[in-house]
Amino acid sequence: MLKEKMLKALNEQINAEQYSSLLYLSMSAYFNDKGLPGFANWMYVQYQEELTHANKFFNYVVERGGKVELKAIDQMPTTWEGVIDVYEKTLEHEQLVTSLIDKLVDVAIEEKDHATQSFLRWFVDEQVEEEANVTEILDTLKLINGQGNGIFMLDREMRNRTFVDTTAAAQ
Numbered sequence: 001m002l003k004e005k006m007l008k009a010l011n012e013q014i015n016a017e018q019y020s021s022l023l024y025l026s027m028s029a030y031f032n033d034k035g036l037p038g039f040a041n042w043m044y045v046q047y048q049e050e051l052t053h054a055n056k057f058f059n060y061v062v063e064r065g066g067k068v069e070l071k072a073i074d075q076m077p078t079t080w081e082g083v084i085d086v087y088e089k090t091l092e093h094e095q096l097v098t099s100l101i102d103k104l105v106d107v108a109i110e111e112k113d114h115a116t117q118s119f120l121r122w123f124v125d126e127q128v129e130e131e132a133n134v135t136e137i138l139d140t141l142k143l144i145n146g147q148g149n150g151i152f153m154l155d156r157e158m159r160n161r162t163f164v165d166t167t168a169a170a171q
Helices: 004-033 037-063 083-110 113-144 146-157
Strands: none
Touching: 004 037, 004 083, 037 083, 037 113, 037 146, 083 113, 113 146
16 A cells, blocks of 8 residues: 555656656657658657556556546647757756656655555666667757758658557566
8 A cells, every 4th residue: 555645746747747748749749840750750659658657657556556646737838949949858858757756766765665666666767768868869969950961861760769668568
């Protein structure tokens, strides 16, 4: 059974993950509108990943006998100043998610909830990967100044990303 403080924090994270998914879906729509289907695909895959993260938290709360409490999700942005801006905002957002996961770990430690600490290890590792992936793309975008033939080539590369439910293997 989850203690009340841990349950509240996990419910907040479910909602944060749902916001993340819709943020990336909005970014995908932005890129589609700009004629960048590869970048749109990359963000759409990111949207799918965030949904699986929300569902993983949801299922964990249910499995531990907790009550899931879904709340309204804030409006996410729909426009950006360009490709570099999108990925700068993506990195900022992933850093925020990392801080939220870290706070969850802190609560689990404080509450001596060893099961939740174990559950959260996957998310800690996942956030390291998320930040590294976005940083690599952002560094490349800055090298090509977010334009020209480089953006065309990177867009073509981004089309190759496919969704793989990494949470399924972590169960």
